[in-house]
Amino acid sequence: MNGVEEALFGRIGAVGPLSEGEYLGSDGLRYCRNCNTPTQCRVVFLGKERIVPCLCACGKEKEDLERKMEAERDRLYEIGRLKAAGIQDRHLLEWTFSDAEDTPVIRMARNYVRNWRKAKAENLGLLFWGDVGTGKSFAAACIANALIEMGVPVLMTNFSKMLNQMGGMYSDERFRYISSLSRFSLLIIDDLGIERSTDYAKEQVYSIVDERYKSGLPVIVTTNLTITDLRCPQQLGDARIYSRILEMCTPVHVPGKDRRAETGRTKQEIMKEVLMP
Numbered sequence: 001m002n003g004v005e006e007a008l009f010g011r012i013g014a015v016g017p018l019s020e021g022e023y024l025g026s027d028g029l030r031y032c033r034n035c036n037t038p039t040q041c042r043v044v045f046l047g048k049e050r051i052v053p054c055l056c057a058c059g060k061e062k063e064d065l066e067r068k069m070e071a072e073r074d075r076l077y078e079i080g081r082l083k084a085a086g087i088q089d090r091h092l093l094e095w096t097f098s099d100a101e102d103t104p105v106i107r108m109a110r111n112y113v114r115n116w117r118k119a120k121a122e123n124l125g126l127l128f129w130g131d132v133g134t135g136k137s138f139a140a141a142c143i144a145n146a147l148i149e150m151g152v153p154v155l156m157t158n159f160s161k162m163l164n165q166m167g168g169m170y171s172d173e174r175f176r177y178i179s180s181l182s183r184f185s186l187l188i189i190d191d192l193g194i195e196r197s198t199d200y201a202k203e204q205v206y207s208i209v210d211e212r213y214k215s216g217l218p219v220i221v222t223t224n225l226t227i228t229d230l231r232c233p234q235q236l237g238d239a240r241i242y243s244r245i246l247e248m249c250t251p252v253h254v255p256g257k258d259r260r261a262e263t264g265r266t267k268q269e270i271m272k273e274v275l276m277p
Contacts, residue, residue, distance in 0.1 A: 032056035075151070082148045086155045086184065087141075095141035105254050109139045113146045120185060125218040127245060129227055130254035136222040139254065140188050143220065147186060155181065156188040159195035159205050166204060178208055182215045192223035192245070202237035209244045221245055227253070 018024060022039060025031045029040040029051065035058040040051050055063060087093055100106045105128070112119055112126065128136040144156045166174050181187055195201055212219050223230070230242045230251075 032058060034058050078151060079148060082153055086148060086153060087144065088157050088161065092141040092156060093145065095138050096145045097142045100142055105139050105252060108252060109143050113143055116147060119218055123216050123218050125249035126220045127249035127251045128222040128254050129225060129251060132224050134254045134256040136254045137190050140190060140220050140222050144188055152186065153184045154186045154188065155184040156190060158190045162208065163195060163201055163204055178211050182217060186218055186220065187212055188220045190222050192221050193225045199237060202241065206241050209241055213244055213248055219248055221249055227251055
């Protein structure tokens, strides 16, 4: 062993006097008074035995706990980052499975999350369609929040917002913007059909959908359009978009009454009690 190695092992083995939490065992090693396991161990290096510090059982437990706490902090930070990047409307963060009724649509949404790896690998998307206020966006947001909690990058937006973001861009900037959507494992397009219906808007919408198709990544779409509207559109520009979406997404009808109208009526009754007690 050369001088450098001697100096190194000398520094490692130099543990100083016994601390209050240690005692000297009959084997010549130091032990922890708390867990009665050694804080020193013997190692052989280049044929020579050395006594070096090591972690006792409670020291290892503390280190493991600190490592888990650090990992949890990192996980929560990453989830916060994913939510900030992927959920553009803050109220959507409150729409989770924990607040959902046990309906066939919600059960399908839960199963989509449970089988996410297969859904992603097979590029399996969903198309939630139905009347206004039946819970289509709610089901999609539940999926988004559940996957983000699993560390999956998800973007939930709508074509109107995307078109507004692209409005001041040159063609190469629009191309880079559309390509950048591939960093999200799942893209959720809310309220298909509310966007502008100009030829330019339809061309950009088709580019977004087609790029997603070519990237092999799934998309979830919600819409108030009927399945007949989607399968038999009147405009050629719409036909290209809807055909591609139907190729990528399995239609799921979301039945029910307009929950927004019911909420509005409930608030009106409460307001009557406030204004006219």
